[in-house]
Amino acid sequence: MSHLTVHTHTAGESGLFVNSYLIELEAGLVAIDTSLLNSDIAVLEARITALRKPLLAVFVTHAHPDHFNGVHALVATRDVPVYASVGVSAAIHEVADAKREQWQPMYGDEWPAHTTYPTAELTDGSEIQLEDLSITVHDVGAAESHADSYLIARRPAAEPVAFIGDLAFAGTHPYTADGHTGRWLTVLDRLAVDLEATPTLLPGHGGASTAAVLADQRRYLLFYREVVRRLVTGRSELGEAEQAELGRQMRAFLPDAPLSWMVELGAGAVGTEIAAELGREQAA
Numbered sequence: 001m002s003h004l005t006v007h008t009h010t011a012g013e014s015g016l017f018v019n020s021y022l023i024e025l026e027a028g029l030v031a032i033d034t035s036l037l038n039s040d041i042a043v044l045e046a047r048i049t050a051l052r053k054p055l056l057a058v059f060v061t062h063a064h065p066d067h068f069n070g071v072h073a074l075v076a077t078r079d080v081p082v083y084a085s086v087g088v089s090a091a092i093h094e095v096a097d098a099k100r101e102q103w104q105p106m107y108g109d110e111w112p113a114h115t116t117y118p119t120a121e122l123t124d125g126s127e128i129q130l131e132d133l134s135i136t137v138h139d140v141g142a143a144e145s146h147a148d149s150y151l152i153a154r155r156p157a158a159e160p161v162a163f164i165g166d167l168a169f170a171g172t173h174p175y176t177a178d179g180h181t182g183r184w185l186t187v188l189d190r191l192a193v194d195l196e197a198t199p200t201l202l203p204g205h206g207g208a209s210t211a212a213v214l215a216d217q218r219r220y221l222l223f224y225r226e227v228v229r230r231l232v233t234g235r236s237e238l239g240e241a242e243q244a245e246l247g248r249q250m251r252a253f254l255p256d257a258p259l260s261w262m263v264e265l266g267a268g269a270v271g272t273e274i275a276a277e278l279g280r281e282q283a284a
Contacts, residue, residue: 034070170206
């Protein structure tokens with residue numbers, strides 16, 4: 001059985017090691033997600049130029065800037081559709097300006113000055129045909145971000161490939177700061193069934209994997225939430241000491257993994273999430 005030809009650009013550490021993918025077809029390229037910072041976006045553009053084929057479309061899996069920041073540079077001089085689910089598109093419109101205001105002071109000129117929003121919004125289950133490639137979008141709502149989706153790419157006589165965005169991080173600490181970890185676990189349970197027979201899952205961070213990466217992510221989130229639950233009891237949020245303890249335990253759980261600073265970054269949001277859950281349990 002043949003395979004899809006997929007080129008991967010992985011950003012550097014400052015760009016969060018985010019993956020951008022290029023599916024190569026006979027007559028052109030399809031981009032799945034883009035990089036965070038201008039230097040990595042320029043490398044992605046150079047990869048497109050080196051392949052000497054036109055860009056046919058861009059897909060964005062979810063509403064985080066390390067996946068949508070590079071869209072503007074890729075389509076500014078091209079008449080190319082930008083696809084995203086309805087929910088992902090709405091969330092990008094909601095968060096893009098706030099994310100620039102939050103992070104541009106840190107990144108300076110590395111942060112793109114403009115955001116290009118999706119131009120084609122897709123409902124759950126919508127299928128786009130490009131040559132003999134079909135890409136189906138599956139909208140899952142809030143999970144790792146405020147709006148997530150995954151894509152299934154198929155060609156005749158080729159095994160399907162799932163582009164899962166940040167629904168599972170392969171071998172890195174994940175981003176939890178949007179505070180939807182409870183719902184994220186529910187989505188992972190769904191994906192374990194939906195993607196059980198899909199041989200290749202390509203994540204937004206980390207290397208190519210199988211459906212086992214979903215179970216790994218589920219275990220990580222369960223442990224993260226349990227540690228937070230123990231630390232947050234009787235409080236509305238985690239203090240500095242509690243955040244430090246969370247960081248210690250999660251680094252021991254996933255030793256030597258990159259992006260470990262994300263553990264503390266998400267502590268406040270997940271602490272608030274767990275405190276609200278405990279409040280509902282006590283009121284029931």
